[in-house]
Each structure stands twice: as structure tokens, then as C-alpha cells.
Amino acid sequence: MPAIDFKVIKQDGTTAARLGSLTTPHGTIATPIFMPVGTQATVKAMTPEELREVGAQIILANTYHLYIRPGHELVGRLGGLHEFMHWPGPILTDSGGFQVFSLGELRKITEDGVRFQSHLDGSYHFISPENAMAIQEALGGDIIMCFDECPPYPSEYAYVEKSLGLTTRWARRCKESHARTDQALFGIVQGGMHRELRERSAAELMEIGFDGYALGGLSVGEEKELMYEVMGYCAPVLPVDQPRYVMGIGAPEDLIEGIHAGFDMFDCVMPTRNARNGMLFTSFGRVNIKGAAYAEDRSPLDPECGCYVCKNYSRAYLRHLYRSGEILASRLNTWHNLHYYLNLMTQAREAIGAGRFGEFRKEFYAKRFSL
Numbered sequence: 011m012p013a014i015d016f017k018v019i020k021q022d023g024t025t026a027a028r029l030g031s032l033t034t035p036h037g038t039i040a041t042p043i044f045m046p047v048g049t050q051a052t053v054k055a056m057t058p059e060e061l062r063e064v065g066a067q068i069i070l071a072n073t074y075h076l077y078i079r080p081g082h083e084l085v086g087r088l089g090g091l092h093e094f095m096h097w098p099g100p101i102l103t104d105s106g107g108f109q110v111f112s113l114g115e116l117r118k119i120t121e122d123g124v125r126f127q128s129h130l131d132g133s134y135h136f137i138s139p140e141n142a143m144a145i146q147e148a149l150g151g152d153i154i155m156c157f158d159e160c161p162p163y164p165s166e167y168a169y170v171e172k173s174l175g176l177t178t179r180w181a182r183r184c185k186e187s188h189a190r191t192d193q194a195l196f197g198i199v200q201g202g203m204h205r206e207l208r209e210r211s212a213a214e215l216m217e218i219g220f221d222g223y224a225l226g227g228l229s230v231g232e233e234k235e236l237m238y239e240v241m242g243y244c245a246p247v248l249p250v251d252q253p254r255y256v257m258g259i260g261a262p263e264d265l266i267e268g269i270h271a272g273f274d275m276f277d278c279v280m281p282t283r284n285a286r287n288g289m290l291f292t293s294f295g296r297v298n299i300k301g302a303a304y305a306e307d308r309s310p311l312d313p314e315c316g317c318y319v320c321k322n323y324s325r326a327y328l329r330h331l332y333r334s335g336e337i338l339a340s341r342l343n344t345w346h347n348l349h350y351y352l353n354l355m356t357q358a359r360e361a362i363g364a365g366r367f368g369e370f371r372k373e374f375y376a377k378r379f380s381l
């Protein structure tokens with residue numbers, strides 16, 4: 011019995027958007043879906059029950075961070091991530107490659123793996139594709155990712171080409187060493203911003219065969235047009251009947267464009283990280299809650315939102331909490347931003363179900379920036 015089962019429920023009438031259902035050992039997910047990031051086995055400022063209440067179906071945890079602290083073996087000995095963080099739903103863990111590249115000061119990439127220094131205490135570590143599988147197997151997520159190299163942006167063509175070859179060889183080693191049959195393994199397509207390299211990376215990974223395919227190497231500082239272009243030509247080359255996940259994407263408009271291109275799964279630190287910095291998403295655009303304009307504004311943050319925060323608190327109060335450095339500011343801001351993202355996905359799924367995602371996408375843009 012495969013670890014996951016994905017079905018396309020409905021193809022949108024006029025776009026590549028599709029409604030899907032992804033069944034995992036910890037529950038079934040309706041796609042397109044946004045996955046909140048819980049880097050250190052917690053989606054910051056939210057309890058698992060609150061995450062459920064705002065509509066989270068699947069959450070992400072970070073292999074690199076949990077390997078460094080408290081250690082993947084410890085989490086494994088305590089029953090794995092679901093038990094450890096009291097989250098009963100599906101969990102996806104990244105392989106750690108990206109974090110090592112973006113966090114570790116000194117790192118050395120060789121055919122065998124990556125040597126790096128801990129961002130906490132500078133101690134030296136080494137992760138190979140085989141280690142990355144063992145770490146994710148100990149953590150116990152339902153979907154795990156291949157160990158890949160995400161080339162910096164911009165990179166020389168020759169570097170990107172060489173790097174995608176390494177990512178493919180590492181992906182093969184991941185598949186060979188992946189033991190747990192109750193964990194799905196996703197391949198990660200690289201190839202930078204070059205169509206022929208992206209297509210080669212996708213073809214090599216499909217040749218090896220994975221339970222789903224992620225688009226890596228994006229949201230690394232490239233212009234949005236480039237991000238959309240790569241998403242546009244990559245979705246159609248990936249298997250139509252398997253999950254397609256774009257890593258690290260993105261702002262609300264990026265999710266709309268990713269769905270429009272035919273992707274099913276998204277993750278980004280934006281809604282949670284921006285919340286803690288007072289940057290709030292609303293149907294009319296972004297609100298910087300510390301702005302003086304909101305000092306005596308009794309209206310809800312977003313009258314169209316309907317979440318617990320928008321039903322019970324004023325902009326003036328949210329501004330006061332943020333400026334006073336209150337813990338409740340992070341909690342209420344995160345609550346609302348996650349509800350905004352997850353509700354946007356619910357609306358997108360309803361639009362696809364009604365075969366009108368094209369119109370939904372137009373309405374989304376028409377309403378924004380009307381703040």
C-alpha cells in the first residue's frame with residue numbers, strides 16, 4: 011500500500027488549476043493547499059488546536075533545525091513528530107539541504123554530501139542523502155523530501171547544470187536508502203531558471219520515480235516574472251496524476267499564479283514571519299498595523315475576513331499590542347494571517363470546483379490595492 015494516494019477530483023474549466031485529494035497515513039488533504047511552516051516543531055505562536063481552527067490541514071517541519079536541536083534521535087525516541095508536537099494531521103519535512111545552504115556559515119559540498127557548521131554553536135556536521143533519509147525517518151513525517159542542492163541565484167549556467175546532476179544522483183541514493191513504506195518520498199526538480207535544465211532535471215527524477223514532485227530552486231531572490239515563467243513551463247512536464255509542490259512559494263498572488271499553472275502544494279514563512287513583524291494580509295492588500303493611521307481605528311482588520319481576530323478586535327487594539335511588544339500581538343497577527351492564506355485556498359478550491367478559477371483569479375487582482 012503506497013504511503014499516499016493522490017487523485018485529481020476536477021480540472022478547472024479554462025486553466026491548468028485542479029482540485030485534488032491527497033490521502034496520507036495521518037489524514038486526507040484537499041488541494042490546492044497552503045502548508046504553514048513549523049520550523050522547530052511548532053508553528054510559532056499557535057497551538058495545534060488553533061492551527062486546526064484556522065483551517066491548517068498539513069504542516070511543515072525543518073529537518074536541519076530539528077537535527078541540530080533537540081536531535082532527530084531524541085524526537086524518534088519520544089514517538090516521532092506527531093507525538094512530540096501533539097499534531098495529529100499530516101506533516102511534511104524538508105531534507106535540510108536548503109537550510110544548510112542558506113543558514114550554515116561554512117559549508118563544503120562534495121559528491122558524498124555536505125559538511126557544515128551548526129548555526130547555534132559552530133560545531134561541524136555532515137549530511138549525506140542517506141543521513142537525510144535516516145533523519146526524516148526518525149522524525150516520522152508523512153511526506154519527506156530528497157536531499158538536494160538549491161543553487162544560489164543567480165548562478166552560472168555551468169554551475170546549475172553540474173548541480174542538477176548532483177541533485178539527481180543524490181535523489182537516486184535517497185530512493186535506494188529510503189526504508190519506511192509509510193512515508194512518501196518526493197523528488198525536487200532543480201535546474202535554475204533554464205527551461206532545458208529544468209526539463210532535464212524533471213525527466214531524470216521521473217525516470218527514478220517518486221511519490222510526488224517538488225519544484226525547488228525558486229523564491230531565492232529571483233524576479234516574480236522569472237518565478238512565474240519557471241512554474242509555467244515546469245508544471246506540464248510533471249506527472250498529471252501526482253502531487254506537484256512548489257517549495258517556498260509565496261505571497262498570496264504567487265499562490266494564485268502557482269495554482270493557475272497547475273501546482274497543488276505551497277509553503278512559505280510569509281504569513282507567520284510577517285505577522286510577527288506587524289505586516290498583515292487582507293483582501294484589499296497589506297496592512298502595516300503599526301501605522302499611526304490605525305491609532306483610533308475601531309474597524310476590524312479585514313471586514314471580509316470573518317476570522318476570530320477580525321470578529322473580536324479593532325485595528326487600534328492590534329496596533330497597541332504590536333507597539334507594546336505584547337505576546338498577544340504575535341498570536342493574533344499570526345492567527346489572522348494564517349486564516350487569510352488558508353481561506354484563500356478554500357476559496358480557490360471552491361472556484362475550481364465550480365470551473366471558474368479564471369474568474370476567481372481576476373476578482374482576486376481587482377480587489378487588491380483598493381486599500
Ligand SMILES: Nc1nc2c(CCc3ccccc3)c3nc[nH]c3cc2c(=O)[nH]1
Nearest residue numbers: 070071104108160226227228229257258
Ligand atoms: N529542499 C529544498 N527546500 C527548499 C525550500 C525550503 C522549503 C521548506 C520545506 C519545509 C520546511 C521549511 C521550508 C525553499 N524555500 C524557499 N525556496 C526554497 C527552495 C528549496 C529547495 O530548492 N530545496
Ligand SMILES: [Zn+2]
Nearest residue numbers: 315317320346
Ligand atoms: Zn481575520
